[in-house]
Amino acid sequence: MYSSKPTIVYGFHGLDNDIAISILNQKSEFKHSNNKYDWLGNGVYFWENNLERAHQYALQDSQRAASNVKDPFVLGAVIELGNCLDLLDQKYNDFLKEAYQQLKDDLEAEGTPLPENRSFGKTDFDFKARELDCAVIRYACALAKEQGEPFDSVRAAFIEGDPLYDGARFFSENHIQLAIINPDCIKGIFLPRKSTQEIELSEEKPSTNL
Known part of the structure; x- marks a missing residue:
C-alpha cells in the first residue's frame, strides 16, 4: 500500500526541431523505441524532471553520423506512470530478479x-x-501481461558520466529515465520555457556587442 507513485511527473524528450513541431501539431507521435539494446525495454523514452539532460542528449545525438537530429530540440510531457515497473522500488527489483531467472531457465x-x-x-x-x-x-x-496486470511504464535510475570532482561518487550524467509503454500515459505535451529567474539572470549579463 506504500508503492503508489506521484500522480503526475514531467518528462523531457530530446529530438529534432522539425519532428517536435510535427508532434506538437498532432501530425505525428513520439517514436516508440524497440531496439534490442534499449536500457528499459520498449517504449517512448523520457528524462524524468530533467530538461537540461534531455537537451544535452539531443546535442550529443545530433553529432552522430547516422542521427536524424539535425536541429536539437526538447519537448516536455505531462505523464501519469500508471502501473509502473519502478526499479527504485524494492518489490519490483525482486520481481525483475525472478524474471531474469525464469528467462535464463527458458533459454537454457x-x-x-x-x-x-x-x-x-x-x-x-x-x-x-x-x-x-x-x-x-x-x-x-x-x-x-500474462498475469493480467500489464505495465504502463518502466522507471529506473542510472549512474552515468564522469565523477563531479576528485574522489566523488556523484557523476555528471546521473538521471532517472522513463520508458512509457502505454501512450495513453502521456497526458499532454508542451514547449519548456525558461523560469523567471533564468530570464532575469540572462538579462543581467552584460552585452558583448561593441
Whole structure:
C-alpha cells in the first residue's frame, strides 16, 4: 500500500526541431523505441524532471553520423506512470530478479545463450548496449501481461558520466529515465520555457556587442 507513485511527473524528450513541431501539431507521435539494446525495454523514452539532460542528449545525438537530429530540440510531457515497473522500488527489483531467472531457465532449455550487456565501441566501458537488461525487462513485462496486470511504464535510475570532482561518487550524467509503454500515459505535451529567474539572470549579463 506504500508503492503508489506521484500522480503526475514531467518528462523531457530530446529530438529534432522539425519532428517536435510535427508532434506538437498532432501530425505525428513520439517514436516508440524497440531496439534490442534499449536500457528499459520498449517504449517512448523520457528524462524524468530533467530538461537540461534531455537537451544535452539531443546535442550529443545530433553529432552522430547516422542521427536524424539535425536541429536539437526538447519537448516536455505531462505523464501519469500508471502501473509502473519502478526499479527504485524494492518489490519490483525482486520481481525483475525472478524474471531474469525464469528467462535464463527458458533459454537454457532451448539451448539459447543469454544476451549480454556490452559496450558499443572498444573504448566505451559504460555498457551502453544493454541487451541483457532489455531482454529481462521485456520478459518481465510479458509476465505481467500474462498475469493480467500489464505495465504502463518502466522507471529506473542510472549512474552515468564522469565523477563531479576528485574522489566523488556523484557523476555528471546521473538521471532517472522513463520508458512509457502505454501512450495513453502521456497526458499532454508542451514547449519548456525558461523560469523567471533564468530570464532575469540572462538579462543581467552584460552585452558583448561593441
